[in-house]
Amino acid sequence: MNELKWGDKIQVRDGELWVERVFLHKYEDGSCVSIFSTVKWQKDQWRQIPEKKIIPFDFSDAPLLIGRPVKSMSTNNIYTINTITEDGTIIDRSRHSWDNLLNHFTFLDGSPCGKED
Secondary structure, three states: OOOOOOOOEEEEEEOOEEEEEEEEEEOOOOOEEEOOOOOEEOHHHEEEOOOOOEEEOOHHHHHHHOOOEEEEOOOOOEEEOOEEEOOEEEEOOEEEEHHHHHHHEEEOOOOEOEEEO
16 A cells, blocks of 8 residues: 555544545554544554556456447547457457557546456
8 A cells, every 4th residue: 555645535434334534644653634524543443445456357248348438548539349359349440458448448437448356
């Protein structure tokens, strides 16, 4: 995990749940405070939000992808995924591996063309 900075998001324990807050300051004893809170969260009552790892799609994701529009990161052109193969997709008559789809395209909302690990 990276070193926390002012404004980073953290999670604090609220009973059995973890609730998202905005980090303000970490003390030497490991406790911290968050913005809009007077509570000093003890070391075992807060945590950094675990980073989400995005991995390439695979053939099993075909039902989620067929017909979805994607945007090229390099040209901003918008294409529709209309063919799925074991190795990737065919977009505008060009083959793209699953890795290539993740690294060079996004969905229209800006989210990556991949899935959480």
